[in-house]
Amino acid sequence: xxxxxxxxxxxxxxxxxxxxxxxxxxxxxxxxxxxxxxxxxxxxxxxxxxxxxxxxxxxxxxxxxxxxxxxxxxxxxxxxxxxxxxxxxxxxxxxxxxxxxxxxxxxxxxxxxxxxxxxxxxxxxxxxxxxxxxxxxxxxxxxxxxxxxxxxxxxxxxxxxxxxxxxxxxxxxxxxxxxxxxxxxxxxxxxxxxxxxxxxxxxxxxxxxxxxxxxxxxxxxxxxxxxxxxxxxxxxxxxxxxxxxxxxxxxxxxxxxxxxxxxxxxxxxxxxxxxxxxxxxxxxxxxxxxxxxxxxxxxxxxxxxxxxxxxxxxxxxxxxxxxxxxxxxxxxxxxxxxxxxxxxxxxxxxxxxxxxxxxxxxxxxxxxxxxxxxxxxxxxxxxxxxxxxxxxxxxxxxxxxxxxxxx
Amino acid sequence: xxxxxxxxxxxxxxxxxxxxxxxxxxxxxxxxxxxxxxxxxxxxxxxxxxxxxxxxxxxxxxxxxxxxxxxxxxxxxxxxxxxxxxxxxxxxxxxxxxxxxxxxxxxxxxxxxxxxxxxxxxxxxxxxxxxxxxxxxxxxxxxxxxxxxxxxxxxxxxxxxxxxxxxxxxxxxxxxxxxxxxxxxxxxxxxxxxxxxxxxxxxxxxxxxxxxxxxxxxxxxxxxxxxxxxxxxxxxxxxxxxxxxxxxxxxxxxxxxxxxxxxxxxxxxxxxxxxxxxxxxxxxxxxxxxxxxxxxxxxxxxxxxxxxxxxxxxxxxxxxxxxxxxxxxxxxxxxxxxxxxxxxxxxxxxxxxxxxxxxxxxxxxxxxxxx
Numbered sequence: 001x002x003x004x005x006x007x008x009x010x011x012x013x014x015x016x017x018x019x020x021x022x023x024x025x026x027x028x029x030x031x032x033x034x035x036x037x038x039x040x041x042x043x044x045x046x047x048x049x050x051x052x053x054x055x056x057x058x059x060x061x062x063x064x065x066x067x068x069x070x071x072x073x074x075x076x077x078x079x080x081x082x083x084x085x086x087x088x089x090x091x092x093x094x095x096x097x098x099x100x101x102x103x104x105x106x107x108x109x110x111x112x113x114x115x116x117x118x119x120x121x122x123x124x125x126x127x128x129x130x131x132x133x134x135x136x137x138x139x140x141x142x143x144x145x146x147x148x149x150x151x152x153x154x155x156x157x158x159x160x161x162x163x164x165x166x167x168x169x170x171x172x173x174x175x176x177x178x179x180x181x182x183x184x185x186x187x188x189x190x191x192x193x194x195x196x197x198x199x200x201x202x203x204x205x206x207x208x209x210x211x212x213x214x215x216x217x218x219x220x221x222x223x224x225x226x227x228x229x230x231x232x233x234x235x236x237x238x239x240x241x242x243x244x245x246x247x248x249x250x251x252x253x254x255x256x257x258x259x260x261x262x263x264x265x266x267x268x269x270x271x272x273x274x275x276x277x278x279x280x281x282x283x284x285x286x287x288x289x290x291x292x293x294x295x296x297x298x299x300x301x302x303x304x305x306x307x308x309x310x311x312x313x314x315x316x317x318x319x320x321x322x323x324x325x326x327x328x329x330x331x332x333x334x335x336x337x338x339x340x341x342x343x344x345x346x347x348x349x350x351x352x353x354x355x356x357x358x359x360x361x362x363x364x365x366x367x368x369x370x371x372x373x374x375x376x377x378x379x380x381x382x383x384x385x386x387x388x389x390x391x392x393x394x395x396x397x398x399x400x401x402x403x404x405x406x407x
Numbered sequence: 408x409x410x411x412x413x414x415x416x417x418x419x420x421x422x423x424x425x426x427x428x429x430x431x432x433x434x435x436x437x438x439x440x441x442x443x444x445x446x447x448x449x450x451x452x453x454x455x456x457x458x459x460x461x462x463x464x465x466x467x468x469x470x471x472x473x474x475x476x477x478x479x480x481x482x483x484x485x486x487x488x489x490x491x492x493x494x495x496x497x498x499x500x501x502x503x504x505x506x507x508x509x510x511x512x513x514x515x516x517x518x519x520x521x522x523x524x525x526x527x528x529x530x531x532x533x534x535x536x537x538x539x540x541x542x543x544x545x546x547x548x549x550x551x552x553x554x555x556x557x558x559x560x561x562x563x564x565x566x567x568x569x570x571x572x573x574x575x576x577x578x579x580x581x582x583x584x585x586x587x588x589x590x591x592x593x594x595x596x597x598x599x600x601x602x603x604x605x606x607x608x609x610x611x612x613x614x615x616x617x618x619x620x621x622x623x624x625x626x627x628x629x630x631x632x633x634x635x636x637x638x639x640x641x642x643x644x645x646x647x648x649x650x651x652x653x654x655x656x657x658x659x660x661x662x663x664x665x666x667x668x669x670x671x672x673x674x675x676x677x678x679x680x681x682x683x684x685x686x687x688x689x690x691x692x693x694x695x696x697x698x699x700x701x702x703x704x705x706x707x708x709x710x711x712x713x714x715x716x717x718x719x720x721x722x723x724x725x726x727x728x729x730x731x732x733x734x735x736x737x738x739x740x741x742x743x744x745x746x747x748x749x750x751x752x753x754x755x756x757x758x759x760x761x762x763x764x765x766x767x768x769x770x771x772x773x774x775x776x777x778x
Contacts, residue, residue, distance in 0.1 A: 001477055001698050002409055009408065073408075263776050277773070280766070287765035290772065291717045295688030298695050301410035308408050316687045323684060375673070381683055382676030386656050389671040 003301075005077075009308065012074055016056070016081045023050055024085035041167060043088040048122025056082075058096055058120045065104065065112075066120030072307040091164055095119050095126030099172040102242045103191070106230040111191065115170070127168035127194070129216060130239060131161040134405065136369075137376045139174070139243070140183050140236055141395075141403075144218060146175035146190065148225070153177075153190065155198070155221040161370070165201045165214040168194045174239050177232055179401040186400050187235030190227045198222065208362035258331045259290045261353055262338075268352070269338050276338055285334055292327050296320055315385040321367070322377045329364035332357045410694060416481050423460075423485040430454050431489040433743055439492040439603045440746070446565050446596065446605025452493045456525020461499050465507070470520030476635075476701035480642045480693070487643030488650045490750050492603040494528045494563035496643065496757070500636040502529025505571045508635070509582055509620035509628050518569060518584070530567035530587075531636075532558035532609055533629050539763040540573075542626055547574040547611065554585055554616035557608065562757055564607030565596040572609075572616065573629050580625025582632075583616040590614065601753035603746065634711040636758050638696035641711075641718035644754050645690050648718070651725040651747045652682045655732040662734075675732060682725045689714075689721035709775070712768035719755040719764075726751035 005013055028043060051057040052066055059075045061067020068074070100119045103111055118124045135141030144157025155175060165171065171192050178186035192199070198221030203211040230238040263286060266277040276282055299316050306313040335357035336343030346362075348354040368374050382388040395403040412420065431451055439445045455461070464479045465471025472478075479499070486495055503522050506515050521527040535558060536544050547556025554574055564570065570585045587594070591614035599606045620628050656679060659670030669675050696714030699707040726747040730737035737744045755761065 001411065001413070001694065001701065003698070005408065259772070260776055263772065283769040284762065284765045286772070287712075287716055287768045288720075290768065291692060291713050291720075292688060294695065294713050295691045295717055298410065298691035299687060301408060302691060302694070304408050305410045309411075316691075319684045319687050322680075323688070375677070378677040378680035379673065381680040382670075386652075386676075386679050386683060388656075388659060388676050388679065389668050391671055391673065391676075392667065 006308065009073065009077060013077050013081065016078050019054060019056065020081055020085060023054070024082070025087060026085075028086050028088045040088055041091065044091055045122045047088050048092055052121045057122070061104075061116075061120065066117040071310070073304065076304050076307060091125050091167060092119070092122060094128055094163055095124070095168075095170075098128055098242045099126040099170075102172060102189075102238060103229060105241050106189070106238045107191075108226075108229075110226070111229070115191070124169040125164060125167060127162050127165045127171045128242065129159040129162055129165075129171045129173040129192075130242070131159060133158060133160050136161070137373055139239065140187065142174050142176055142187060144173070144175045145179075146177050146188060148177070151225050152222050153225060153227075155190075155192075155218040155223065157218050159216040159218075160204070160213075162201075162214045162216050163212060165194065165216050166203065170194060171216075172229070172242065174235050176400065177235070180399050181233070182397055183395055183400045183403065184236040185233055187239070188232050189229040189235040189238040190223060191229055192221065192223055192227065196221060196223070206366060208359070208366065210363075212366075258328065259286050259293060261356060262286055262289070262331060262335055265335055265338055265352060265357075269340075271338075282334070282338070285330075289327060289331055292323055296323055315381075318377070318381055318385060321371060322374055322381075325364060325367035325374070328360050328367060332361035332364060336361060410698075412477070412481060416477060419478060420481045420485060423482055424488070426454075426458065427485055427489040427491065431491050433490075433746070436490045436492050436603050436746055443602075446602075447494055447563075448492050451491065452525065452528075455491075455493060455495065459523070461495070461503070461525050462519075462523030463499075465503060465519050465523045469515055470523040472523075476638075477697050479639060480697040480700070483639045483642035484646040487646030487754075490603065490647065490650075490746055494530070494566060494605075496636070496640060497531060497563040497567065498522060498527070498529040500639040501531035501632060502569060502571050504635045505531065505582060505619065505628070505632045508631055509624070510584075511619065514584060514617070514619060527569055528563060528567045529569045529571065530561050530563045530607075530609075531632070532561045532564060532570045532585075533573040534561075535559065539766075540626075540629070540759060542580065545573055545575050545580050545625070547572065549574045549576040549581070549583060549616050549618070552615060552617070553591070553613040554583060554611040555613060557610050559608040560597055560599070560606045561609050562604060562606050562753075564609045565594055565605045570609065571619070571632075572611075573625050574616065575625075576618070576622060579623040581618045581622050582620055582625050582628045583618050585611070585614050585616045587614075599753070601749035603750065604753055633758050634707050635700055637711040637715040637764070638693065638700045638707075640754055640758055641689065641693040641696055641714035644718035644722040644751070645686065645693050647747055647750055647754070648682070648686045648689065648722040648725040651722070651729040651744075651751075652679065652686060654744065654747075655679060655682065655725075655729040658733050669732075678728050678732065682721075682728055685717075685721040685724050689717040692717040709768065709771045712764045712771065715758070715764045716761050716768060719761045722747075722751040723755055 048057055055068035056078055058067040059070040060072055063069045100116055103115050130139050132142050134143055146153045146155050171194050173190045173192050174187055176186055177188040198219050200217040202215045204213045204215060205211055266282055269276050303313040303317045339352055345351045346355055346358040351358055383390060435448050435451055439448055459472055460482050462471030463474050463482055464476055467473035506518055533540055535546055567587055570587055572583045572585050574583055591612050593610040595608045597606045659675050660668055662669045692714045696710045699710035730744040730748055733744050736742045
């Protein structure tokens with residue numbers, strides 16, 4: 001048990017460091033919010049192309065698709081080293097992490113030839129069009145209709161929570177093709193050109209003030225049958241491939257340094273009983289947070305070790321987001337309590353630590369929901385890791401059109 | 408990155424599991440629980456000694472196997488799973504570790520081979536009053552090599568041959584080796600939350616005592632021993648917590664209510680998921696502790712405290728929610744849930760409670776943050 005690289009890992013890391021030293025940007029003007037500024041997009045595309053040409057983008061993909069034919073541990077090492085540089089924002093994550101792997105697994109040969117390389121090179125950006133107003137956790141409840149007319153499909157409906165829809169070139173769309181069969185059986189997957197007529201993208205204004213997601217409306221969008229990904233009625237099977245990839249990419253730890261920011265705050269701020277750093281209630285909370293953040297950090301080390309040994313990581317990586325999101329919310333709330341009346345101020349120029357805790361307080365609710373709610377993630381752990389039976393599903397053997405909607 | 412047990416360590420783990428499945432089924436634990444005269448299972452202790460487990464981390468020159476701290480962690484986890492009713496922690500995590508850390512060469516040569524052979528049972532006697540161990544609490548006195556005073560509670564003090572005692576000599580604290588079978592020692596077995604582990608009050612009246620380490624180092628040595636023990640205990644706790652989760656899982660699958668398995672209800676699913684989350688966080692912290700223990704790293708105080716806090720929380724949570732998942736049967740004497748509930752408390756307190764360890768952890772973080 002040690003934290004050092006194996007000789008093979010060390011060689012690769014050395015090579016990566018040398019390349020980054022030569023090629024990584026020394027500084028970037030990264031806007032806080034990708035939605036607000038498209039100037040950065042060129043920087044992102046340039047960086048992606050540079051990595052792809054050197055074999056550092058999509059490291060685990062086969063070489064003929066623009067990857068490097070490498071191992072997962074190489075991706076991990078590259079990610080660690082890249083994170084030390086101020087690289088531009090990454091609008092490719094959803095495409096390269098979820099949509100394009102789905103095309104690679106379920107798409108036809110023409111589509112693979114058409115889409116995989118340009119995505120790896122950062123030439124084309126993808127978004128994922130699954131969630132709908134009537135189906136968030138229940139993604140198979142999608143109501144967006146695709147109706148066959150000759151060699152075309154006509155799409156009508158609405159998607160929601162679509163990251164990057166406004167700058168995406170293509171989207172992976174889950175649509176209802178047959179409402180007369182049970183819900184999982186009447187879905188079909190398509191790719192669409194986001195610049196087509198019949199698509200309207202509207203940003204969602206979040207409680208945090210940011211707009212990281214969109215609503216996407218389809219009115220008589222016409223697409224060709226050749227844009228189908230997988231068979232008619234097999235959309236759910238294809239979607240599962242995408243969602244498996246999503247869980248891999250959303251896992252993550254985070255919040256690692258939160259406790260040290262609270263420590264700093266506690267040193268600077270007094271309570272009625274003296275400096276708050278002396279407050280035993282607060283000290284116990286800091287210890288609890290530290291233990292959770294460290295636990296997540298070392299859990300990712302365990303996952304990396306499995307990858308490094310060429311094994312499949314255990315299910316422990318599934319705990320990441322469910323722990324880190326609540327940790328972030330809990331720390332933020334306690335920190336604002338410490339700031340006392342100043343906690344009300346949400347101006348980075350006035351609030352302590354540039355309003356870091358105000359920002360995380362307003363961002364945490366979204367963290368607890370996006371990419372699988374706390375509740376869904378607990379169901380997944382209980383069912384897939386611990387082997388508990390699925391809940392009773394009232395909609396399982398009912399034609400989709402007859403499923404109660406409460407409306 | 409190699410943050411997991413090696414193949415050899417995994418083999419040791421599976422061999423230990425097989426051995427304990429055969430030699431320490433729950434009936435052995437209950438045999439100690441239900442017999443007031445018994446405070447450990449002698450047969451199991453002997454069998455474990457034959458495996459050489461007490462000497463896992465003891466150097467070969469002192470009769471041990473000379474393996475590392477990580478191998479001892481592997482065994483600790485399996486003993487924790489099995490709720491082994493033997494004085495392994497007291498003897499190995501506390502006394503053997505104290506000897507290794509602070510003992511003079513002759514002291515090691517005298518005691519470590521006997522410990523490795525399972526011939527000597529040890530206990531660690533520090534506390535005298537309720538509350539966190541501190542300097543003011545240490546009233547036991549050594550004068551002219553004779554110890555006087557009272558230590559309570561001392562886990563395995565009722566059966567131990569050798570005690571490591573924290574006492575004061577000429578005002579300064581020190582760690583002392585005291586043989587318990589000689590003159591000047593009186594033991595009283597105490598009623599405890601977990602009768603599968605024996606606990607005593609030790610009253611010393613002029614018992615011969617031999618110091619380990621320097622005068623004045625007593626408290627800091629005791630803390631160093633506790634840091635090492637905390638990591639090993641964390642593995643016992645993780646083992647116990649995992650087994651409590653397994654019990655809850657299988658009951659949730661076999662028990663039906665309102666026409667369905669109770670494990671199909673989200674109230675139960677989410678409870679089990681929460682146990683799993685805490686267990687994994689505890690395991691990851693324990694692994695870091697194992698690394699720090701084995702490596703002799705400067706990070707040990709932080710790593711040990713984090714491992715202890717996470718593992719105490721996980722075992723307690725798993726044990727209490729395992730009872731809850733079992734419903735009415737869960738709080739009967741006949742169903743095994745209470746064995747875990749008892750052991751979770753015993754292990755959670757035996758090297759100092761979570762509150763004290765959280766304070767130690769934050770003090771360390773403050774130092775690190777200032778530096």
